Amino acid sequence: MTSTPAPTIGVLALQGDVREHASALESAGARAVPVRRAAELATVDGIVLPGGESTTIEKLLRVFELFEPLQAAVRDGLPAFGSCAGMILLADRLEGGAHGQRTLGGLDVTVRRNAFGRQVDSFETDLVVDGVPDSAQDPVHAVFIRAPWVEQAGPDVRVLATVGTGPAAGRIVAVRQRDVLATSFHPEISGDHRLHHLFVQIVTDRG
Template identity: 65%
Template sequence: MTASPTIGVLAVQGDVREHVRALESAGATAVPVRRPREVETIDGLVIPGGESTTMDKLVRIFELRDPLVARLREGLPAYGSCAGMIMLADRILDGHHDQQTLGGLDITVRRNAFGRQVDSFEEDLRIREIGPEPVRAVFIRAPWVEDVGPDVQVLASVHVAGGDHPVAVREGNVLATSFHPEVTGDHRFHQLFVDLVRTS
């Protein structure tokens, strides 16, 4: 793998520019992915936050679903934030009746688990994999993980509604967060992903 891997940011909807900036600051070459042929040219994939049902529909309209699923099954490294976590989950709760995901993470995720836009919040999380300093996590209509498979590592959880709910997970070379590290200026999570792509 080159020192500057090419990482695609799914660019059908959501906060694409913020992820591009964060990836470039972490040493990657970041490119938007809107067409099926572009899926074959990337070393890794970021799926941004946004609205997961809209994202799912646009991925199908733009004929991106099949090539993305194929690459993920081949082992393409991927990172999803917020709606991106939903898109990478194998199972979804509270989804639209015909909503599909791309899969890749053996998790069950609940959409809008923390509530509506007005319930958005921030919290400091300690994630050992990115260093001793806490991460300022921004949650906006965020999902949480209800259930994880045996090979899924929980990187961080939030205590709410009477329990601990995973909000950052990893399975092999696939990462996902309920929160939005791309909006804080702290690019350590993107650095973790870029390093993962380099070594995969």
Template identity: 65%
Template sequence: MSTSTPSASAPLVGVLALQGDVREHARALEAAGARAVPVRRPSELRAVDALVLPGGESTVIDKLARTFELHELVTERIAGGMPAYGSCAGLIMLADRLVDGIPGQRTFGGLDVLVRRNAFGRQVESFEEDLAVAGVDGGPVRAAFIRAPWVEEVGDGVEVLATTSAGGAGGGRVVAVRSGHLLATSFHPEITGDHRVHALFVSMITG
């Protein structure tokens, strides 16, 4: 999926290839020193050291994960300590609790957060912003928000990494969090050419 050649000893990171920016995430991971492979089958998921959950539509990802017999295995591996990073809809899929989820919608869970779907509005209200992200050195990260969620509540042990004043209500909206082996962002760092969030995730796998 990329012309780069990370070391054979580099962590093998799967990108859930049901929907979203699979190639872009793979390129960012390999630029950060990991090996990246698409994951569509249980056997592929069992072979990886970590997993990236791309954006897309969370309800569709939920349905497709069940169709491809991945849902329970992803949930089990995350609960068992597999590092995972979710961007946009991937954040939703990692959340333990949702606001405005559709009836019957399931997530993989693992993050003790409450997340609101499509919190920043429709596609036409997408925007980009430079954000300071804790744990990412070298200045602000260029963040692209596309029908993005935000985190309304964080539980014990969840670290807030970034907030934005977008979305009103006079306070900072939480748009990046970390808890143990899990990392999640409301935004899409994979489409802006800034690989530092992926580098943070790779450091979580190897460190």
């Protein structure tokens, strides 16, 4: 019996927790590679868009001539996983964005940039995440840093998690549409790699 080869998943290596995402992907059974150029993008089975500053990442995507190739790849079905700023980049619509800010798109959602406030308003909480095994009994510990949230999700978007308590209770913080996954929080820094396992499974199932 032959085993399924490990998928090759790129991590957009322009800003953010690149090494942390790569380590989490490796622990989930994938081969993780940095992506900075269109030629590197063409070799991967899926892509992770880390957190950081969404306007800076957009500018760097253009500097590295990667904005249009990445946008086209996601539109053509390349599985993608965005965390924090990555969620902003994958949103079809953006509120609170900088003047002229554009997104790659791929998720039929409206995302509000910096919805939870400034850096000093960063917080942590536990979440039940649909699609993550045992999260009802063993919640996902989520770290929010200048995080966005989803204002509105289209009919084909599956809401995976909402904030359970506090002033932001009910806000949408994790979504999936087909092979595109996004979280408001940073799963790469909590030590809980179940969301990376979920994404690796999405990529593997796509085959």
